[in-house]
Structures are given as C-alpha cells and as structure tokens.
Amino acid sequence: xxxxxxxxxxxxxxxxxxxxxxxxxxxxxxxxxxxxxxxxxxxxxxxxxxxxxxxxxxxxxxxxxxxxxxxxxxxxxxxxxxxxxxxxxxxxxxxxxxxxxxxxxxxxxxxxxxxxxxxxxxxxxxxxxxxxxxxxxxxxxxxxxxxxxxxxxxxxxxxxxxxxxxxxxxxxxxxxxxxxxxxxxxxxxxxxxxxxxxxxxxxxxxxxxxxxxxxxxxxxxxxxxxxxxxxxxxxxxxxxxxxxxxxxxxxxxxxxxxxxxxxxxxxxxxxxxxxxxxxxxxxxxxxx
Amino acid sequence: xxxxxxxxxxxxxxxxxxxxxxxxxxxxxxxxxxxxxxxxxxxxxxxxxxxxxxxxxxxxxxxxxxxxxxxxxxxxxxxxxxxxxxxxxxxxxxxxxxxxxxxxxxxxxxxxxxxxxxxxxxxxxxxxxxxxxxxxxxxxxxxxxxxxxxxxxxxxxxxxxxxxxxxxxxxxxxxxxxxxxxxxxxxxxxxxxxxxxxxxxxxxxxxxxxxxxxxx
Numbered sequence: 001x002x003x004x005x006x007x008x009x010x011x012x013x014x015x016x017x018x019x020x021x022x023x024x025x026x027x028x029x030x031x032x033x034x035x036x037x038x039x040x041x042x043x044x045x046x047x048x049x050x051x052x053x054x055x056x057x058x059x060x061x062x063x064x065x066x067x068x069x070x071x072x073x074x075x076x077x078x079x080x081x082x083x084x085x086x087x088x089x090x091x092x093x094x095x096x097x098x099x100x101x102x103x104x105x106x107x108x109x110x111x112x113x114x115x116x117x118x119x120x121x122x123x124x125x126x127x128x129x130x131x132x133x134x135x136x137x138x139x140x141x142x143x144x145x146x147x148x149x150x151x152x153x154x155x156x157x158x159x160x161x162x163x164x165x166x167x168x169x170x171x172x173x174x175x176x177x178x179x180x181x182x183x184x185x186x187x188x189x190x191x192x193x194x195x196x197x198x199x200x201x202x203x204x205x206x207x208x209x210x211x212x213x214x215x216x217x218x219x220x221x222x223x224x225x226x227x228x229x230x231x232x233x234x235x236x237x238x239x240x241x242x243x244x245x246x247x248x249x250x251x252x253x254x255x256x257x258x259x260x261x262x263x264x265x266x267x268x269x270x271x272x273x274x275x276x277x278x279x280x281x282x283x284x285x286x287x288x
Numbered sequence: 289x290x291x292x293x294x295x296x297x298x299x300x301x302x303x304x305x306x307x308x309x310x311x312x313x314x315x316x317x318x319x320x321x322x323x324x325x326x327x328x329x330x331x332x333x334x335x336x337x338x339x340x341x342x343x344x345x346x347x348x349x350x351x352x353x354x355x356x357x358x359x360x361x362x363x364x365x366x367x368x369x370x371x372x373x374x375x376x377x378x379x380x381x382x383x384x385x386x387x388x389x390x391x392x393x394x395x396x397x398x399x400x401x402x403x404x405x406x407x408x409x410x411x412x413x414x415x416x417x418x419x420x421x422x423x424x425x426x427x428x429x430x431x432x433x434x435x436x437x438x439x440x441x442x443x444x445x446x447x448x449x450x451x452x453x454x455x456x457x458x459x460x461x462x463x464x465x466x467x468x469x470x471x472x473x474x475x476x477x478x479x480x481x482x483x484x485x486x487x488x489x490x491x492x493x494x495x496x497x498x499x500x501x502x503x504x
Contacts, residue, residue: 023299024299027296084359085358195470195471196469
C-alpha cells in the first residue's frame with residue numbers, strides 16, 4: 001500500500017516536472033514562431049545606451065518583423081556578419097567596417113550617427129589635462145606624469161580600445177611599448193567592458209577613455225571621475241549600419257536588413273536618435 | 289527591466305537548465321553507474337578524462353558549440369544558433385562530465401557490498417544495478433544537484449550561443465551581466481536573488497528524493 005502510494009507520488013512528480021517544462025517552455029517560446037526575424041548584431045556600448053530599445057519597436061511595427069538584437073564586442077559582431085549569423089550590423093569602427101564591405105561581406109555601409117569619446121579621470125587632476133581639447137597633448141601629459149597617476153584601458157580590442165590605441169599612436173607613442181610589462185604599474189589593461197572599466201577606474205582614481213553615453217548613464221556610481229578632455233575631432237565615434245551580403249550568404253534576411261538600413265537613416269528616425277536622452281543629456285548626433 | 293520580462297527570463301532559465309540537467313542525467317547516470325560497477329579496460333582513462341572535463345571552461349564550450357551551429361558550421365542548417373536549444377546543448381556539454389563522474393564515484397563506493405547482497409538474493413544484472421543505484425542515491429542525486437547548479441549559474445557559454453537576446457535567449461545569468469554592465473546594480477542583485485531562489489527550490493525537490501529514495 002505504502003509502496004503503491006510512493007509509486008503514485010513518483011508518477012505525480014514526473015507529471016509535475018513535465019508540467020514545469022511545458023509551462024516554462026511554452027511561455028518562453030511564445031515569440032519563437034514562424035514570424036519574420038531580423039538578426040541585428042551590435043556592440044555592447046550601443047545596446048547599453050538603451051537607444052535601440054527606444055527606436056527598434058517602431059521598425060518592428062512598421063515592417064511587421066521581429067528584430068533579435070545581440071550585443072557583443074565589435075570584433076565579434078563583424079565576425080557574426082562574416083559568417084552570415086547576423087543579417088545586419090550596427091557598429092562603430094569605420095576602418096574595420098569599410099574593410100568589411102570592401103571584402104564583400106557587407107552590401108554597403110551608411111553612416112548613422114556619432115557620439116563622443118571623452119577622457120575622464122580623478123577630480124584631483126595630477127596629469128593636469130583638464131580643459132584640453134587636444135588629445136595628443138593630453139596623452140603626452142598623462143605619459144609624463146605616469147609616476148603619479150594610473151590609466152585604465154579596456155584592453156579588449158573593442159571599438160573604444162581600438163580608438164585608444166589610435167590616440168596613443170597619434171600622440172607619437174608605440175602602443176606595444178605602452179602596454180608592455182615595463183608600464184604595468186601605471187597602465188592597467190583590464191580586458192573588460194566599459195561599465196566595469198569605469199567602475200574600476202573610479203576605485204583606482206585612474207584616468208580612462210570612455211564613450212560619453214556610458215559615462216553619463218553611470219555617473220551616479222562613479223562620482224570620483226570627471227570629464228577632463230573633450231571636443232577633439234579625433235574623439236568622434238562614428239556609427240555605421242551594414243546589411244550583410246546576401247550573395248555570399250543567401251540565407252540572411254536580406255530584404256529586412258536593407259529596409260532596416262534605409263529606415264535608420266530616414267529623416268524621422270534620425271530625428272528620434274537626436275532627441276534620445278539619458279539623464280537629460282543627448283547622447284548621439286545623427287549624421288546620415 | 290519590467291516585471292513580465294523578469295518572469296520570462298526566470299522561466300527560460302528554469303526551462304533551459306532543467307532540460308539540460310535532465311537530458312544530461314539521462315545519459316550520465318547510466319554511464320556513471322556502468323563505470324562505477326564494472327571494471328573494464330580503459331576505465332581509468334575515461335575516469336581521468338571525465339574528471340579533467342570538470343574544469344572545461346564554459347566560454348570554450350560555448351565557442352566550440354557556436355562554431356558547430358554557426359551558419360558556416362557543420363550543423364548550420366539546423367538553424368539552432370541563438371535559440372534556447374543551443375543553450376541547452378551548451379549546458380548539457382558542461383554538466384555531463386560532472387554528473388557522470390560524481391555518479392561513478394558514489395556508485396563504486398557502495399558497489400561491492402550492494403552488488404554482493406543483491407546477487408546473493410538472486411537478483412539479475414538489471415535488478416542489481418537498480419539496487420546499487422538506490423543505495424548510492426544520496427551521491428547520485430547530489431551529482432544531479434551539482435550539475436544543475438553549474439547549469440543554472442553558467443553564463444560564459446550561453447551568452448555566446450544564445451546571444452542574450454531579449455524575449456528569446458536572455459536568462460538570469462546573462463541578464464545579470466547586462467544589468468551590471470549598464471550600472472543597474474539593484475536589478476542585477478535582485479536577479480541574483482531570484483536565481484538563488486530557483487536553485488533553492490530545485491534542491492529542495494531533489495532533496496526529497498535523496499531522503500526517501502526513488503521507487504521504480
């Protein structure tokens with residue numbers, strides 16, 4: 001009798017488990033149906049700004065398509081495009097993007113918008129760079145004062161890191177030397193995302209290069225860091241949109257990818273991008 | 289992040305990790321039992337490989353599965369990339385060696401006595417295996433718990449093969465990464481608490497089997 005009860009209970013448990021799997025499976029796969037899907041690969045900093053959450057639903061509604069957004073590093077986004085795993089890219093590494101299109105992986109590239117990189121650092125500005133709008137001079141001073149300051153680098157080959165390397169080289173330094181062990185006591189290569197890097201820089205009272213959007217969105221938590229350098233043309237961060245080449249990858253959703261590219265540079269959406277704010281500050285300047 | 293999204297993310301976490309653990313267990317427990325019961329040539333090698341795979345880096349597992357499921361990869365035509373199925377596969381790969389290895393250890397611990405007793409009582413091979421498995425259930429269910437724990441707490445592999453896509457493949461761990469990166473620490477912590485609660489619930493259910501045994 002008891003064993004029969006136990007047997008029944010096991011059966012009941014199996015039923016309950018099946019139920020759990022069914023319920024969780026069905027409720028979570030509600031949107032995985034045959035509806036048209038567009039796979040958009042973008043970078044973490046773009047996604048983290050919240051801009052796409054704001055504008056993409058308009059596209060979904062207008063074109064009756066479900067946009068799946070994956071936010072990865074710039075290099076990974078381009079790789080997803082090269083392999084045909086994404087239909088359209090929204091990234092910010094102009095040189096790499098042009099190469100991507102030239103090599104035939106992308107149909108074409110439209111400029112969409114830009115935002116600004118800024119050099120932030122501790123309030124007590126020991127490198128004395130506050131108010132400069134010349135990044136060459138700023139990096140010179142940071143290097144000259146290296147014995148008394150710390151500089152945090154993303155160190156992850158992200159768009160921001162690539163930009164930082166450009167800036168060092170433009171100021172006349174050999175980046176391999178900067179990131180060598182010899183400079184490890186002041187130049188910290190973190191290998192982390194922008195948010196983590198800002199937080200660590202805040203803890204270490206260090207200088208770092210950041211996009212303005214992430215800095216603004218995290219201002220509350222990183223209160224020891226101020227913006228010291230901005231406005232140099234070299235600090236502009238240009239975004240581009242690229243539909244993946246459908247000749248190379250016939251399985252990509254080419255139609256919607258092109259529609260997306262045309263849509264994001266349309267007047268209406270450009271205006272929406274320009275009006276997007278975080279904590280009252282505009283993040284992106286549309287320039288399609 | 290809104291409430292219905294948190295619910296979705298939580299349910300998807302449960303679905304993916306419970307499925308992965310069940311599927312992995314359905315193969316790993318029988319395999320671990322056989323390896324614990326029988327001595328055969330190459331057993332030590334398999335044992336060593338299994339233990340080594342405990343330390344398989346999730347990101348590497350994720351990358352390998354990504355390359356496999358990518359449109360350019362050998363299984364690209366299945367269109368599994370960036371779906372929950374891909375995440376289940378990734379978690380299975382990670383927990384399979386753990387459940388196999390721990391099952392093997394606990395079975396071989398009770399194997400000798402239980403096997404002899406069962407055989408003395410005239411049990412056949414299948415009945416012996418069942419008896420031994422029931423004797424070893426505390427260890428075996430612990431193995432499944434550890435496997436589930438690894439699955440639900442895993443982030444490196446599922447973020448690569450799932451893509452952390454809202455309403456599709458975002459689970460608790462990848463949502464925690466996102467919210468931390470965005471600076472929403474409160475949300476991230478709240479999601480962490482939800483994850484622990486889910487784990488607690490599952491362990492509570494499994495513990496009942498540990499105490500009372502499984503009747504087959």
